[in-house]
Amino acid sequence: MENVKPVQKQIEDWGYLVSDENGIVMGVSPGFCQQFSVKQSELADVPIDHVIQGIPLKNYKQSFGRKPVIFGLVFGYACLIRVTQELNHNLYHVILRVDEVDRSEIISFANALDKPKVKKEARNSSRYSFEEITGESQAIAQIKELAARIATSNSTVLITGESGTGKELFAQAIHELSSRKSHPFVAVNCAAIPDELFESEVFGYEAGAFSGAKKEGKPGKIEQAQNGTLFLDEISELTYQAQGKLLRVLQEREVERLGGTGSKLVDIRIVAATNRDLKTLVQEGKFRQDLYYRLYVFELKIPSLRQRKEDILPLTYHFIDEFNEKLNQNVKYIEPELQEWILNHEWPGNIRELKAYIEREMNMVDGPTLAVHSLYMPLILNRADEQSESNESTLLSLVEEVRKAEVSAIARALRECDGNRTLAAQKLDIHLASLYRKIAKYNLK
Ligand SMILES: Nc1ncnc2c1ncn2[C@@H]1O[C@H](COP(=O)(O)OP(=O)(O)O)[C@@H](O)[C@H]1O
Ligand SMILES: [Mg+2]
CATH class of the missing domain: 1.10.8.60 (Helicase, Ruva Protein; domain 3)
Incomplete structure (x- = not known):
């Protein structure tokens, strides 16, 4: 451990790169060229992600203001990079190159730099529930903001977005932020309850409503949510009939149990979610237009993970x-x-x-x-094998032959080292950085 230097002491200037708004390298400092043993001309017009890897550079766009220091690989060297965005270019300043330092230290250091400076306690305590919604993108920040604003009202909210984007999490957070938070949050998955049970489950039933019913009757989910929030997940899956009954609840704020004679006033807030386009369903006659308008008071659109x-x-x-x-x-x-x-x-x-x-x-x-699980390595290696496959009989240009030989040697070394690049570089007797450079050059991924 003798040669492991404390992280902080290593911070110094390792040079910088400038890219245009399309992520193409426009300029590079002499210091950078020296540190990474590259020529300025080699970097001209190269896409930035061929030089710096491990971060979604192109998609970072607007969010740089929030996260100026990122962790990435520059020619295979683990680096901390300070990114600043000007009007039409990005500046990537390498502030730390970490050849000898233990990588876990770098990551905790990078994480510490990333952590928002604001302490939880300093925030409005009612926002606490949103703390569980992780995300740094502008999109998610905007949705949190909007959700926080509409949470305090009693309005119906429709949350839309692909499956797995966090719709239910938002529904819970809205409840937690509302004045109803000390009352129940009742979730109903409209797709999971069989049609014939739906009404009794959601609207409840009176004594003797049907054979097999409990003697004393049973309150439905709507009544259970009294004074709280009713979350109707996958609302597109409701039957037409159930949609009509639900509409009545929304309009009249009262619920009638199955087999009942009178109705009961309910004070509930409705939050619904769907991953389908309700408008299309309305056009296809599968979803009631009147219910659609009742639900579309506020829409929270949660973007897919690909979009953030x-x-x-x-x-x-x-x-x-x-x-x-x-x-x-x-x-x-x-x-x-x-x-x-x-x-x-x-x-x-x-x-x-x-x-x-x-x-x-x-x-x-x-x-x-x-680490990369072996499951995924074949994908990477096959590509290299494909590239090395070629017509044995014709002699190609020297450049092509060299390329072929290099690709096949690299693929083989990687295969024999189970994809471990450090070992592969040792085996090939080249520097790790040049292995990374060649992998990028031949586009082996
Ligand atoms: N922003 C987020 N931060 C942390 N966990 C999240 C976030 N969004 C979703 N999750 C988690 O992902 C899973 C799917 O979220 P869920 O709300 O059920 O998605 P949906 O209802 O849109 O299908 C849950 O385990 C949830 O806790
Ligand atoms: Mg869900």
Whole structure:
């Protein structure tokens, strides 16, 4: 551990890069070229993500003001990079190059830099429930803001967004922020209750309403939510008949139990959610237009995770923390390769999928590093193999032959080292940085 230097002492100027608004390198400082042994001309017009990896540079756009220091790889070297955005260009200032320092230290350092300076207690205490909604993107900040504003009213809210984007979480947060928070939050999944049970479950029933009914009758979910919030999840799945009954509740604020003779006044706030486009369903005659208008008082649109890539890493760390505790693990950092994969994955199942993925990895991990699971390595390696496949009979240009030979040697080294780039570089007897450079150059990922 002798040569491990404390992180803070290493901060110095490692030079900088400038890219245009499309992420193409426009300029580079001589210091940068010297530190990373590259020529200025080699970097001209290169996409920035060929130089700096591990962060969604192009998608960061507006959020730089909030997170100026990011962790990334510059030619394979772990670095902290301060990013500033000017009118039509970005400046990437490498403030720390961390060849010898233990990576976990860097990550905790980077995380500390990232943490918002505002302490929880300093915030309005009623906003506490939103603390659980992790995300740094502007989109999510705006939605939180809007949700906080409408939470205090009694208006109906419709939350839309793909499955797994956090609609239920927002519904709960809205309840927690409202004056109804000491009363029940009752969730009904309209897709999960069989049609024939729906009415009795939601509207309740009187004694003897049907055979098999409880003797004394039963209040439905609507009554259970009295003075609180009724969350109607997947509302598009309601039958036409149930839609009509629900409309009455919304209009008259009263509920009639099955088999009942009178109705009861209810004071509930309705929050509904859907991942389908209700407007289209109305046009197709599957959803009542009158109910649609009753629900569309306020719409909260939750963007997919693909549309807010800046949230991926904060969420990843959030779930790592969560599963560290639950599974008694001690994961501190993520391998840059895995970080890159996580950032580039499409996440069709959104946050639910990301959470499930992290949970799976956290169950298998051994030690403090979450690394690329062998499952994903074949994807990377096959690509290299494909590229090295070529027509044996014709001699190509020297450049092409060299490229072919390099690609196949790199692919083989990576394969033999199970994708571990440090070992592969040793095997090939080249510097790790040049291995990264070649992987980027030949687009081996
Ligand atoms: N912004 C977020 N921060 C932390 N966890 C989240 C966030 N959004 C969603 N989750 C988690 O992801 C999972 C799916 O969220 P959920 O609200 O059920 O999505 P939806 O109702 O849109 O399908 C839940 O486990 C939830 O706790
Ligand atoms: Mg849901």
